[in-house]
Amino acid sequence: MIFSDHLLTFITFLPTAGALLLLLVGGRDEAANNLARYIALGVTLLTAALSLWLWYLFDPSNTGFQFVENYAWIGESIGYRMGVDGISVLFIPLTAVLMPAVILSSFGSITKRVKEYLIVFLVLETFMIGAFATLDLAMFYVFFEGTLIPMFLIIGIWGGARRIQATYKFFFYSFTGTVLMLIAIMAMYWQAGTLDIVKLLTFKFPPEVQTWLWIGFFASFAVKMPMWPFHRWLPEAHVEAPTGGSVILAAILLKLGGYGFIRFSISMFPDASHQFANFVFVLSIAAIIITSLVALVQTDIKKLIAYSSVAHMGFVTMGIFTGNIYGIHGAIFQMISHGIVSAALFFCVGVVYDRMHTREISAYGGLVTPMPRYAVVFMVFTMANVGLPGTSGFVGEFLTMLAAFQANTWVAFFAAFGVILSAAYALWLYRRVIFGAFTKESLKGILDLDRREAIVLVPLVLLTILFGFYPAPILDATAASVNLVAENFANAIGAAPAAVAAATGH
Amino acid sequence: MLSDVTSFASLAPAYPELLLAVGAIVVLLVSLFWKGISSTAVSIVAIALLLVVLAVLLLQPATGVLFNGVFIVDGFARYMKALVLGGAAATLLISLSNAKEHGIDKFEYAVLVLLATLGMMIMVSANDLMSLYIGLELQSLALYVVAAMKREDKKATEAGIKYFVLGALSSGMLLYGASLVYGFTGTTQIDQIVAAITLDSRSIGLIFGMVFLLAGIAFKISAVPFHMWTPDVYEGAPTPVTAFFAAAPKVAAMALFIRVTTVSFGPITHDWQQIVIFLSIASMVLAAFAAIGQNNLKRLLAYSSIGHVGFALVGLSAGTEVGVEGVAIYMAIYIAMTVGIFACVLALRTENGPVETISELAGLAQKRPFVAAIIAILMFSLIGLPPLAGFFAKWQVFLAAVEQNLFLLAVIGVLASAVSAFYYLRIVKVMYFDEPVAKFAAVPGELSVVMAGVGFLIVTYYVTVGRPLTDFAHSAAGSLF
Numbered sequence: 001m002i003f004s005d006h007l008l009t010f011i012t013f014l015p016t017a018g019a020l021l022l023l024l025v026g027g028r029d030e031a032a033n034n035l036a037r038y039i040a041l042g043v044t045l046l047t048a049a050l051s052l053w054l055w056y057l058f059d060p061s062n063t064g065f066q067f068v069e070n071y072a073w074i075g076e077s078i079g080y081r082m083g084v085d086g087i088s089v090l091f092i093p094l095t096a097v098l099m100p101a102v103i104l105s106s107f108g109s110i111t112k113r114v115k116e117y118l119i120v121f122l123v124l125e126t127f128m129i130g131a132f133a134t135l136d137l138a139m140f141y142v143f144f145e146g147t148l149i150p151m152f153l154i155i156g157i158w159g160g161a162r163r164i165q166a167t168y169k170f171f172f173y174s175f176t177g178t179v180l181m182l183i184a185i186m187a188m189y190w191q192a193g194t195l196d197i198v199k200l201l202t203f204k205f206p207p208e209v210q211t212w213l214w215i216g217f218f219a220s221f222a223v224k225m226p227m228w229p230f231h232r233w234l235p236e237a238h239v240e241a242p243t244g245g246s247v248i249l250a251a252i253l254l255k256l257g258g259y260g261f262i263r264f265s266i267s268m269f270p271d272a273s274h275q276f277a278n279f280v281f282v283l284s285i286a287a288i289i290i291t292s293l294v295a296l297v298q299t300d301i302k303k304l305i306a307y308s309s310v311a312h313m314g315f316v317t318m319g320i321f322t323g324n325i326y327g328i329h330g331a332i333f334q335m336i337s338h339g340i341v342s343a344a345l346f347f348c349v350g351v352v353y354d355r356m357h358t359r360e361i362s363a364y365g366g367l368v369t370p371m372p373r374y375a376v377v378f379m380v381f382t383m384a385n386v387g388l389p390g391t392s393g394f395v396g397e398f399l400t401m402l403a404a405f406q407a408n409t410w411v412a413f414f415a416a417f418g419v420i421l422s423a424a425y426a427l428w429l430y431r432r433v434i435f436g437a438f439t440k441e442s443l444k445g446i447l448d449l450d451r452r453e454a455i456v457l458v459p460l461v462l463l464t465i466l467f468g469f470y471p472a473p474i475l476d477a478t479a480a481s482v483n484l485v486a487e488n489f490a491n492a493i494g495a496a497p498a499a500v501a502a503a504t505g506h
Numbered sequence: 507m508l509s510d511v512t513s514f515a516s517l518a519p520a521y522p523e524l525l526l527a528v529g530a531i532v533v534l535l536v537s538l539f540w541k542g543i544s545s546t547a548v549s550i551v552a553i554a555l556l557l558v559v560l561a562v563l564l565l566q567p568a569t570g571v572l573f574n575g576v577f578i579v580d581g582f583a584r585y586m587k588a589l590v591l592g593g594a595a596a597t598l599l600i601s602l603s604n605a606k607e608h609g610i611d612k613f614e615y616a617v618l619v620l621l622a623t624l625g626m627m628i629m630v631s632a633n634d635l636m637s638l639y640i641g642l643e644l645q646s647l648a649l650y651v652v653a654a655m656k657r658e659d660k661k662a663t664e665a666g667i668k669y670f671v672l673g674a675l676s677s678g679m680l681l682y683g684a685s686l687v688y689g690f691t692g693t694t695q696i697d698q699i700v701a702a703i704t705l706d707s708r709s710i711g712l713i714f715g716m717v718f719l720l721a722g723i724a725f726k727i728s729a730v731p732f733h734m735w736t737p738d739v740y741e742g743a744p745t746p747v748t749a750f751f752a753a754a755p756k757v758a759a760m761a762l763f764i765r766v767t768t769v770s771f772g773p774i775t776h777d778w779q780q781i782v783i784f785l786s787i788a789s790m791v792l793a794a795f796a797a798i799g800q801n802n803l804k805r806l807l808a809y810s811s812i813g814h815v816g817f818a819l820v821g822l823s824a825g826t827e828v829g830v831e832g833v834a835i836y837m838a839i840y841i842a843m844t845v846g847i848f849a850c851v852l853a854l855r856t857e858n859g860p861v862e863t864i865s866e867l868a869g870l871a872q873k874r875p876f877v878a879a880i881i882a883i884l885m886f887s888l889i890g891l892p893p894l895a896g897f898f899a900k901w902q903v904f905l906a907a908v909e910q911n912l913f914l915l916a917v918i919g920v921l922a923s924a925v926s927a928f929y930y931l932r933i934v935k936v937m938y939f940d941e942p943v944a945k946f947a948a949v950p951g952e953l954s955v956v957m958a959g960v961g962f963l964i965v966t967y968y969v970t971v972g973r974p975l976t977d978f979a980h981s982a983a984g985s986l987f
């Protein structure tokens with residue numbers, strides 16, 4: 001057995017092994033809590049290291065799946081299949097690298113039921129990585145839906161005052177959407193005779209069947225993404241969740257929806273995707289414009305960032321359903337970038353929340369005076385959220401807009417308003433929190449970033465700027481697979497593959 | 507008619523039943539004449555007997571038809587009997603430490619459970635409408651007594667009477683249906699009914715007979731609209747008895763349902779399929795909504811079991827081998843979850859006595875983290891969330907329904923499971939999100955073992971039991987088609 005042949009299995013289940021280890025930690029005193037914290041941190045760091053090794057070993061010129069493991073397992077339908085291609089490979093390091101930051105950020109802020117907190121996060125990490133790494137459709141469902149259990153507990157146990165309503169809403173929106181996908185998965189099994197994603201990708205589903213399958217998958221991913229008007233659960237879940245929960249929700253769980261659209265909707269149901277493309281464009285533009293306007297009037301920092309997430313995901317869905325190479329490339333880039341930036345923004349909110357225990361924008365003001373380092377860090381992420389050139393936020397938005405122009409000029413025209421509005425709400429938020437007169441009595445004595453918070457945030461700052469100026473590591477890893485997806489999509493809907501040929505020059 | 511039993515060896519397929527029958531009588535006689543024997547000792551002997559019978563069943567792969575065709579042992583019967591025996595043994599085990607408090611600390615309890623189990627095994631192996639009825643009545647009569655065993659308790663007596671009256675009614679319907687089927691096919695033997703149906707085309711009288719027959723069995727599995735007795739009996743009967751009712755008899759009746767529909771009415775699948783689809787949808791939907799308002803744990807579990815029967819019937823609705831395999835897997839996982847949840851319920855007691863309502867569970871996660879974790883796992887599994895066993899149970903039955911293009915049934919089913927998630931999650935919410943109010947007593951050792959075992963199997967289903975169980979269920983279903 002060669003270790004690297006089973007690398008995906010190790011990366012996926014290492015966090016669960018860590019969770020089992022945590023079960024053995026006895027006692028409820030501070031020493032036991034600290035031991036649990038350092039075990040969790042160690043396990044997530046090791047997972048992160050392995051995931052970066054995976055990225056290093058990944059051969060970007062290969063359009064097929066790599067690190068493949070394929071075994072028949074339960075009955076005739078469910079197998080154990082793992083593998084990554086350019087579409088999925090980057091989400092694994094994204095998840096694994098954010099997890100140590102999430103664990104680290106909990107050190108000061110989570111003081112009750114510490115061990116349980118760490119266990120559910122480690123289990124959640126297994127589900128998230130598994131969803132990106134699996135090549136069996138039933139197992140994808142298992143991992144995808146499995147995330148509901150830990151997330152339900154995270155919001156419900158460690159959340160804010162209205163956490164119960166928030167966690168129920170999160171659960172029922174997601175569960176209802178996802179079970180419809182389950183029916184579609186079963187129908188696919190009987191159509192194609194297998195749940196092996198590799199084989200399903202080459203199977204041609206009849207167009208009239210595709211429509212129904214597409215709807216089943218859409219019900220799940222549109223809620224997960226979330227697309228307007230299925231986003232109602234998101235702001236509440238974000239507001240009530242503890243910092244770590246918000247970070248994971250925004251950075252990783254939403255990406256499961258986007259990944260699903262690319263892997264399944266576009267790749268397996270191209271005819272239906274083409275047919276529904278305008279419908280998705282309308283919803284995407286609605287998301288971009290409406291939720292940006294809604295974000296403008298928010299008084300709660302987390303809610304504002306949550307709505308901005310919905311708007312940014314609008315760019316992703318718009319990019320994906322253009323079906324061309326810029327769109328899909330941009331969508332993936334936007335997802336990775338948003339994973340970093342939104343995570344960092346929620347960490348930033350967590351920093352001031354831990355000090356002041358309020359998320360009301362009006363409770364803050366003039367923080368630049370007592371917290372200069374925080375002001376700088378927050379500014380970088382605000383700019384990335386706006387999509388300023390030189391930050392990672394720009395590349396994804398630019399590519400998706402480019403794709404939208406190619407597909408439909410009006411779509412691009414309306415989407416451009418999102419860029420303007422995002423500048424409005426993000427900069428206004430920054431002005432109200434960081435600038436202005438430092439007069440509030442309650443803020444006196446607030447401390448700047450400590451070392452632990454800096455360790456969490458500084459790497460994210462560096463990554464944001466690095467990918468803004470040098471997006472090649474991400475674009476190169478995904479290029480070959482994206483080309484293939486776009487090419488197959490173009491062939492399936494009978495369009496001239498001219499755009500594909502022109503765009504291979506990355 | 508000459509008997510086909512010529513030697514003891516030719517009885518091999520029936521060894522488990524014979525052993526259990528003789529064992530039950532011996533236990534009864536010994537307990538009767540041995541003054542002062544404790545009920546716990548009798549229960550332990552009964553558990554040991556059930557396990558020995560289970561071992562004989564599993565190690566003795568003999569199959570065949572016996573007693574002039576009224577008794578059949580095939581892969582399906584062996585699978586279902588294994589579940590019945592395991593369920594009965596497990597429910598006796600979890601009632602050991604609390605029999606006194608529930609008023610069932612009499613040796614008759616264990617004996618009646620043994621006799622009921624024997625009845626269930628005969629039901630599972632019935633190849634004739636007569637042996638079917640005998641098995642069913644042996645089981646039911648034992649259960650009527652067990653339900654009312656706590657004589658001085660009004661609720662238990664009420665439960666016993668309700669169960670008896672409605673059970674007798676259903677037996678009557680079943681008998682009436684059986685007589686109609688006999689009248690229109692000329693035989694009572696299940697595998698010969700098939701031939702009679704194939705020879706001359708179906709008659710309306712036969713359909714009538716079948717409907718009555720199915721209605722009688724639907725009572726026993728408590729499918730809507732024949733479910734009315736379930737919540738009352740579950741609530742009124744002593745909790746260990748409720749656990750027993752919820753586990754093994756459901757499996758036996760489901761096995762009977764499957765054998766009657768797929769084997770004897772195989773040629774008229776379309777006729778009974780509609781009935782099963784209706785039962786399935788009605789059970790899933792009614793249980794999902796009716797359970798929301800319940801605060802009594804046992805009533806909630808009653809509706810939950812009605813709902814799960816509905817989900818299991820989704821598989822049978824397909825009327826195919828895949829579907830029967832699905833039901834077989836479903837019942838195995840259902841029985842494990844039922845035993846687990848009742849072990850938890852029996853383990854929980856506050857200073858006010860045993861826990862009966864959901865609100866009493868407040869803050870359990872902080873007081874008894876182990877029990878709370880097991881209940882939470884079971885609740886998530888009952889919802890059908892992956893990667894827990896409950897998901898794989900639903901997977902196979904819905905897969906069968908989708909194969910037969912029963913999309914409406916499948917969509918209603920999964921949406922009903924979303925509704926049912928609401929009340930299962932409420933228990934998790936009360937345990938984990940609310941602050942503790944009561945103190946909980948320590949958990950008896952054997953209950954912890956049962957809980958840990960069930961929890962382990964549910965969580966690791968995909969890795970551990972999933973594959974062998976599916977293979978076993980696959981060969982079981984294969985023996986019917």
